[in-house]
Amino acid sequence: MSRRPSRRRSAARRPRRSRRQQQDDMQLLAVGVAAAAAISLMVMVVNWLIAHWWVLIVAALVLVLGCLGWWQHRTQRTQWQQVQARALRYGLAQLDALTHRQFEHAIRDLMHRDGCTDAVQVGGRGDLGADVKATDPYGRRWVLQCKHRRNGDRGAAVGTPDLQVLNGTGRPVHQADVVVMVTNGRITHPGRTFARQQRLHLVDRQVLAQWATGSRPLWELLGAIPPPRRPTAHS
Numbered sequence: 001m002s003r004r005p006s007r008r009r010s011a012a013r014r015p016r017r018s019r020r021q022q023q024d025d026m027q028l029l030a031v032g033v034a035a036a037a038a039i040s041l042m043v044m045v046v047n048w049l050i051a052h053w054w055v056l057i058v059a060a061l062v063l064v065l066g067c068l069g070w071w072q073h074r075t076q077r078t079q080w081q082q083v084q085a086r087a088l089r090y091g092l093a094q095l096d097a098l099t100h101r102q103f104e105h106a107i108r109d110l111m112h113r114d115g116c117t118d119a120v121q122v123g124g125r126g127d128l129g130a131d132v133k134a135t136d137p138y139g140r141r142w143v144l145q146c147k148h149r150r151n152g153d154r155g156a157a158v159g160t161p162d163l164q165v166l167n168g169t170g171r172p173v174h175q176a177d178v179v180v181m182v183t184n185g186r187i188t189h190p191g192r193t194f195a196r197q198q199r200l201h202l203v204d205r206q207v208l209a210q211w212a213t214g215s216r217p218l219w220e221l222l223g224a225i226p227p228p229r230r231p232t233a234h235s
Contacts, residue, residue, distance in 0.1 A: 088113045090212035092205065095184050096152045103148035104131045106212075107182055111142065114217035129169040133176075136219060139229030143169075143176035149185035153205050157186040160194045167198045177226045178219070184208055199224070 049056060090106055098106060104123045111119040116134035123131030123146065132144040145166045149155030163181060170179030181187070181195070182203040195202050201222045203211065211218050219225045 092152070092184065092209050092212070095208070095212060096150065098148065100146070100148040103184070104146045107144055107146055108132045108134070110212060111144070111218070116142070128173050129166045130174050133174065136217070140177040140226060141175060142178045142180065143174045144180040144182050147181065147183040147185065149183060152184055153186050155185045157188045157191075158183050159188045159191045163191050163194050163198070163200060167200055170200070177229065180218075182208065
């Protein structure tokens with residue numbers, strides 16, 4: 001009695017497998033028909049293009065003209081952005097009115113104006129003494145620490161402790177070639193002495209005014225800049 005149900009179950013399974021096979025056959029047939037139709041359409045298109053070869057020439061000309069127009073538009077846009085960047089100017093009154101973070105952004109923009117296309121503002125918690133990083137057209141890596149004073153030269157002067165922090169991270173941590181302290185205020189005499197001893201560059205209010213209101217890059221305003229890292233068109 002136990003064998004009869006198993007025979008019935010096996011007999012009931014056979015039609016299911018046949019229906020699946022029929023479905024598979026139908027799917028294969030549909031795929032074959034679609035492939036044949038696609039091949040036939042491609043043959044018709046190729047034959048038509050061969051008979052009307054001038055269409056290919058017109059399409060190629062349109063494509064070339066379109067690419068040229070796109071490239072010209074892109075070039076003009078890039079040139080305009082460069083002109084705008086070179087025209088960037090900041091007055092000392094403008095810089096004094098900024099917040100500390102805005103001051104960092106302004107220094108970044110000035111470095112970008114001078115040709116440091118990778119200039120980036122990185123100041124914040126855990127910046128390890130670097131507020132702006134950049135690479136100049138000569139391949140030299142710059143690290144700039146910014147000290148904004150709301151009252152300008154009447155605010156607290158930047159002293160040796162601030163420069164010691166910068167000196168301890170500028171080259172060892174950030175691998176900078178040029179380490180700079182930038183402020184819209186004053187720098188103490190001991191701080192200047194320490195900077196000379198440690199080959200740190202100082203941009204005080206006077207140098208900042210020359211840089212921000214003019215068009216000369218910062219490395220032309222500072223002395224004892226390291227030589228270029230690699231030969232460039234600017235060398």
